Amino acid sequence: MPDLQRRFLLASLGVSGAALMLRRPAFAATNFPDKNIAFVIPDGPGGGFDSYVRAITPAMEKALPHKVTVVPTNVPGAGGARAANEIFRARPDGAMIGIFNVPGIYIQQERGNAGFDLEKLTWIGRVGVDHYGLAVGENSRIKSVDDLKALAKQRPVKFTSTGPAGTAYNATLIAAHLLGIRAQLITGYKGSRDYVMGAVRGDSDAVITAIPTLRRMAAGKTLRILATFEEHGSVPGAADATALGQPELANITLQRLVAGPPGLTADIKAALAAAITKALADPQVVGWAKKADAGLAPEGPEQAIATLKGQIAFYNKWKPYLKAGQ
Amino acid sequence: MLHVWLSGIEGLLQLRELTFLALGMAIGLVFGAIPGLGGSTALALLMPLTYGLEPFTALALSGGVMGAVPMGGSITAILLNAPGTAPNAATCIDGYPLAQQGKAGLAIGAAASANSLGGIIGTISVLAVLPVAKELVLLFGPPEFFLLAILGLVVVATTSRGKMLRGLVTGGFGLMVAFIGYDNVSGDVRFTYGVEYLWDGVRLVPALIGLFAVAEMINLMVKGGAVARDAGTVKITRTMSGVIETFRHPGTVLRGSLVGTVVGAIPGVGGVVASFLSYSLTVQASKDPDSFGKGNIEGVIAPEAAINAKDCSALIPTLAFGIPGGAEMAVFLGILVLHGLQPGPLMLIQNQTEIYGLVWALTASCILASCIGLLLIRPLAMVTLIESEVLAPIVICIALVGSFAIDGQIGNVVVTAVFGILGYLMLRFDYPRLTVVVALVLGGTAERSFHQAMMMNNGSWSIFVDRWVSALLLAVIVILLGSPALRILTRRVRKRPIAVEEPQT
Numbered sequence: 128m129p130d131l132q133r134r135f136l137l138a139s140l141g142v143s144g145a146a147l148m149l150r151r152p153a154f155a156a157t158n159f160p161d162k163n164i165a166f167v168i169p170d171g172p173g174g175g176f177d178s179y180v181r182a183i184t185p186a187m188e189k190a191l192p193h194k195v196t197v198v199p200t201n202v203p204g205a206g207g208a209r210a211a212n213e214i215f216r217a218r219p220d221g222a223m224i225g226i227f228n229v230p231g232i233y234i235q236q237e238r239g240n241a242g243f244d245l246e247k248l249t250w251i252g253r254v255g256v257d258h259y260g261l262a263v264g265e266n267s268r269i270k271s272v273d274d275l276k277a278l279a280k281q282r283p284v285k286f287t288s289t290g291p292a293g294t295a296y297n298a299t300l301i302a303a304h305l306l307g308i309r310a311q312l313i314t315g316y317k318g319s320r321d322y323v324m325g326a327v328r329g330d331s332d333a334v335i336t337a338i339p340t341l342r343r344m345a346a347g348k349t350l351r352i353l354a355t356f357e358e359h360g361s362v363p364g365a366a367d368a369t370a371l372g373q374p375e376l377a378n379i380t381l382q383r384l385v386a387g388p389p390g391l392t393a394d395i396k397a398a399l400a401a402a403i404t405k406a407l408a409d410p411q412v413v414g415w416a417k418k419a420d421a422g423l424a425p426e427g428p429e430q431a432i433a434t435l436k437g438q439i440a441f442y443n444k445w446k447p448y449l450k451a452g453q
Numbered sequence: 454m455l456h457v458w459l460s461g462i463e464g465l466l467q468l469r470e471l472t473f474l475a476l477g478m479a480i481g482l483v484f485g486a487i488p489g490l491g492g493s494t495a496l497a498l499l500m501p502l503t504y505g506l507e508p509f510t511a512l513a514l515s516g517g518v519m520g521a522v523p524m525g526g527s528i529t530a531i532l533l534n535a536p537g538t539a540p541n542a543a544t545c546i547d548g549y550p551l552a553q554q555g556k557a558g559l560a561i562g563a564a565a566s567a568n569s570l571g572g573i574i575g576t577i578s579v580l581a582v583l584p585v586a587k588e589l590v591l592l593f594g595p596p597e598f599f600l601l602a603i604l605g606l607v608v609v610a611t612t613s614r615g616k617m618l619r620g621l622v623t624g625g626f627g628l629m630v631a632f633i634g635y636d637n638v639s640g641d642v643r644f645t646y647g648v649e650y651l652w653d654g655v656r657l658v659p660a661l662i663g664l665f666a667v668a669e670m671i672n673l674m675v676k677g678g679a680v681a682r683d684a685g686t687v688k689i690t691r692t693m694s695g696v697i698e699t700f701r702h703p704g705t706v707l708r709g710s711l712v713g714t715v716v717g718a719i720p721g722v723g724g725v726v727a728s729f730l731s732y733s734l735t736v737q738a739s740k741d742p743d744s745f746g747k748g749n750i751e752g753v754i755a756p757e758a759a760i761n762a763k764d765c766s767a768l769i770p771t772l773a774f775g776i777p778g779g780a781e782m783a784v785f786l787g788i789l790v791l792h793g794l795q796p797g798p799l800m801l802i803q804n805q806t807e808i809y810g811l812v813w814a815l816t817a818s819c820i821l822a823s824c825i826g827l828l829l830i831r832p833l834a835m836v837t838l839i840e841s842e843v844l845a846p847i848v849i850c851i852a853l854v855g856s857f858a859i860d861g862q863i864g865n866v867v868v869t870a871v872f873g874i875l876g877y878l879m880l881r882f883d884y885p886r887l888t889v890v891v892a893l894v895l896g897g898t899a900e901r902s903f904h905q906a907m908m909m910n911n912g913s914w915s916i917f918v919d920r921w922v923s924a925l926l927l928a929v930i931v932i933l934l935g936s937p938a939l940r941i942l943t944r945r946v947r948k949r950p951i952a953v954e955e956p957q958t
Contacts, residue, residue, distance in 0.1 A: 172493075172784040212649060
């Protein structure tokens with residue numbers, strides 16, 4: 128009897144142990160997050176990506192199932208490739224996620240500046256999207272897209288931009304081609320504020336960049352918006368992609384996607400995605416976006432992957448032309 | 454206009470705003486004094502805390518930090534040759550020799566008063582310039598940036614008296630280091646030898662900490678003794694003499710403040726250029742240029758006056774166009790955006806109360822910090838009496854930790870260590886460090902702007918003379934480069950009659 132009892136006891140212990148072991152991943156997952164989360168920004172402080180992350184992290188902390196701090200961490204360098212490398216190599220425990228510039232980061236991967244593979248990252252969602260637009264300096268003699276086309280017949284139209292690995296550079300080349308404008312790019316500007324400022328100063332004839340930036344400068348009477356690359360224009364008096372007869376222009380966007388390292392478990396991914404979605408609906412974040420003219424556009428993991436694939440397909444289509452342009 | 458200035462002051466004179474201003478000032482003083490931390494780290498750490506504050510209160514806090522950082526930075530630059538912030542590196546050149554001579558009190562007194570005066574002159578200049586800020590900023594494009602960078606290099610090279618060749622060698626080395634990393638023009642990563650840390654280039658602040666703080670401590674350990682070589686000569690009580698010295702050199706203060714104001718207003722040039730340019734111009738204007746680098750009080754006054762004036766005017770490109778002049782302003786820009794204050798031309802019209810409130814906050818903080826600096830001189834100057842065996846390990850530890858703290862990169866620590874050894878070798882073999890710093894700061898700007906200027910003008914060099922600001926800058930460069938030859942020529946002409954007479958006697 129005692130032997131039976133001992134066997135029973137041992138068997139019970141074994142079963143309980145196995146059950147506990149089986150439960151461990153679930154227990155670990157429900158315990159997420161159990162430490163602070165680094166939210167990597169592929170840029171220095173003060174830029175658009177930095178502002179998005181800093182605006183949503185306090186709301187994200189409130190939305191996470193356990194109280195931890197989400198720490199905005201700036202990892203600038205190589206057009207976002209350094210940050211992507213860091214996230215790609217991180218342990219898949221949810222303690223490090225990052226915001227990505229798509230298609231910018233794909234362009235970096237294609238140029239070989241990468242120790243990462245975008246397809247292997249765990250995509251968590253999207254926080255925002257910006258469409259692009261075309262503008263000239265306030266005092267420019269160019270009044271319309273047609274004026275630019277006419278100028279392009281005499282000489283290449285100059286555009287200020289970042290380097291060939293930047294989103295703006297590629298967006299400018301594609302948009303100018305679609306509009307039938309022969310373009311010459313003045314590169315080397317550090318970011319959007321820098322090259323927009325170049326256009327205001329008269330370094331170039333025109334500039335192509337995200338609409339919120341253009342809107343801000345236009346409100347200050349330093350730039351004039353000629354066109355927006357949206358299906359339905361949001362700037363009165365400016366032609367949109369439909370009016371220009373080039374619906375493909377609306378594909379030129381700046382997507383702000385969020386991802387974690389490869390192999391993030393489904394529970395952690397779901398917890399993070401839910402927290403980001405909740406954060407984006409937080410009144411404080413919505414209020415900030417309204418004041419800052421930030422294009423909040425929440426998407427879940429599956430939609431974010433579709434967005435990424437869509438952007439990759441679009442750029443792959445233009446790859447031969449872009450390569451020739453460089 | 455007056456009512457907007459007054460509304461700025463009125464907004465600031467609330468208990469909550471004043472409390473946060475004082476808090477920011479205290480934080481700025483401490484973060485400024487610790488090499489590597491500086492204003493950008495302080496603001497980055499405070500950024501989440503400002504989230505719950507009213508925008509105006511957040512601006513008072515930020516203004517408090519930014520106004521006090523230069524004073525904190527000058528204290529360690531003078532006492533330990535460890536610039537708290539990058540622009541304070543210029544203060545080391547004469548401030549530290551003064552501390553070695555036991556005149557730390559005099560140097561800090563002069564730095565504090567120059568800081569305040571620079572801040573006040575900077576504020577007056579900004580108040581005068583803000584209404585036309587847009588036009589001023591738009592005068593400077595790629596050709597002007599390139600020539601400004603060259604002007605900076607030329608000014609510094611011409612101040613390396615008697616060591617021109619050595620200055621060129623170290624300047625060339627600085628340029629080579631400045632080109633490491635991601636090239637914005639071509640979009641390629643270069644000279645990194647597969648080291649990922651270098652993709653963003655060699656960071657300036659870790660390099661400066663090594664070049665000055667670590668190098669000096671190695672030197673101190675090798676030589677032995679304390680910073681103030683002869684403890685008996687330390688006169689800590691000469692605080693007021695330092696303050697008086699500043700007022701005895703109004704030309705230096707004014708020159709420094711104006712250089713600071715102009716350089717600060719040009720986006721992307723930064724505080725290091727302001728302080729070094731002010732220092733170099735003071736050396737050039739001096740009747741006794743050889744006394745610089747050996748403890749000339751004007752060598753402390755000139756950069757310190759420039760740094761605070763620059764902080765005020767750096768607000769112009771940051772607020773008018775959202776283009777930060779340096780790391781600190783970049784983080785500050787983040788705080789503005791976080792509070793829904795969108796920098797841009799419209800901000801100058803829509804948020805005048807906030808802008809002027811910020812300018813007053815900066816000025817108040819810089820004066821307050823200088824007063825506190827003066828009060829603390831006595832205990833602080835005792836640091837110069839600590840023996841090297843105790844002081845050097847502590848300073849090197851703080852320097853390396855500070856370097857790591859910038860953005861948590863171990864690569865920063867390696868850069869600090871490498872530049873520390875390099876700095877010591879340069880000290881040992883008498884190679885100027887000034888040219889390395891200026892080349893490191895200006896190299897990237899010079900290269901990028903040159904390419905952009907050439908692209909703007911289809912490869913034609915005429916762009917450098919077609920625009921009046923470029924032409925003016927070019928003329929100044931030519932005069933500066935030609936001045937030594939001109940001086941030699943005049944000396945020869947003057948000597949010639951005597952040389953002719955000599956054989957006859």
